[in-house]
Amino acid sequence: MSRFPIWFTIAIGVAALFFLAVPFGPGTSTGVQAFFSILMGAFITGGAAVILSFVRDIAGLFRRREAPTPARPHAPPPDLSPARKTAVRKVVAAMAEHGVFAPETPDPALFFPGVADMDESVKPDTILAALAELDYYHPGTDPAHFMANLAMLDSKTEQDPDYLRGQIADLDRLAGGALQIADVVIDAAWPPAERIMPVRIAMTVNGAPLAIAYDGDVKYASSHIQHALALRLDAAKAGRRFAWLWTDQGAWLSALPDRAVEALNAALKLKPQGRCVWEWVSDAKPFAAGDTP
Structure with missing residues (x-):
């Protein structure tokens, strides 16, 4: 229902009160008194309506700010064909084994x-890419529950001393105590004056x-850190070696049992000329300055 009749009734009441209660000057005609009473009634009532509306708007704004923003639901997850579901199960089973x-x-x-x-065939790089973003389609699922034996060497990020130190820490963690690393000193001027940065560790x-x-x-x-520590892990004869699988983003590193690389590549039919393949880090030639491994 329109509010006009309510405010109109209030305005008439205010005008009548104004006409009866306000003393006008001597000689003011009744018509003039009525005119000014009606004018003041409309002015006072209109002002009150504007103020009340403003107060309501402000109150509504605070209520909206205090109310929790409802989570936007994800779009329905895309469907996967039965054949690709079978492929996922096979790759995950081999990696888990x-x-x-x-x-x-x-x-x-x-x-x-x-x-x-x-839009690609299902291989370990597909599974690892999906693993890193697992909580997108499964909110509340922490990928860390499955990644204690994985680390990513990001191939396209600034190689500052903190990141180099982080690479060493990742390998130390993956080695599971087989490498006792101490007294790390990194000599790499940052920011460097040139694109090519001498690194001494x-x-x-x-x-x-x-x-x-x-x-x-x-x-x-660069992979010199990974290669050098992979050789030390081999020398420790811990029954585990550093392995990696390269993708467009970088290298996924893991410490795997002896002969696991060969078994994984055979089970999943991965070849060096293919899109991805597992390799022992110590068997690969170390590279620097963005060279292709």
Whole structure:
């Protein structure tokens, strides 16, 4: 119902009160008194209506700010064909069998929506890409539950000393105690004056000194750190070796049991000339300055 009749009635009442209560000057005619009473009634009532409306708007604004914003629901997850679901189960099972996932093995169904978004055959790089973004389609699912034996070497990010130190820490974690790394000193001027950045690293690994030196690119990852520590892990004969699988983003690193790389590649028919393949880090030639491994 329109509010006009209500405010009109109030305005008439205010005008009548004004006409009866306000003393006008001597000689003011009744018509003039009525005119000014009506005018003041309209003015006072209109002003009150504007103020009340403003107060309501402000109150509504605060209520909206205090109210929690409802979460936007995700679009329905894309469907995955039965054949690709079978492929996901096969790849996840092979990776789980050889220790890629830890401390828990993910349910292959968790990967179905993410894999459906990728227009490619299902291989380990597909699963790892979907794993990193698992909580998008499954809010509340923490990918860390499955990634204790995984680390990403980002190939296209600034290689500042903190990031280099982080690479060493990742390898130390993956080695699971087989590498005792201490006294790490990183000599790499930051920000560098040139695109090519001389890097000199000294540390102690299992009680023996280790020096790493290379001319790295400011924006692209090098693999000298990974290669040097992979050789030390091999020498420790811990029954595990550093392995990696390269993607467009960088290298997924893992510490796998002896002969796991060969078994994974055979089970999943991965070849060096294909899109991705598992390799032992210590068997690969180290590279620097953004060279292709």
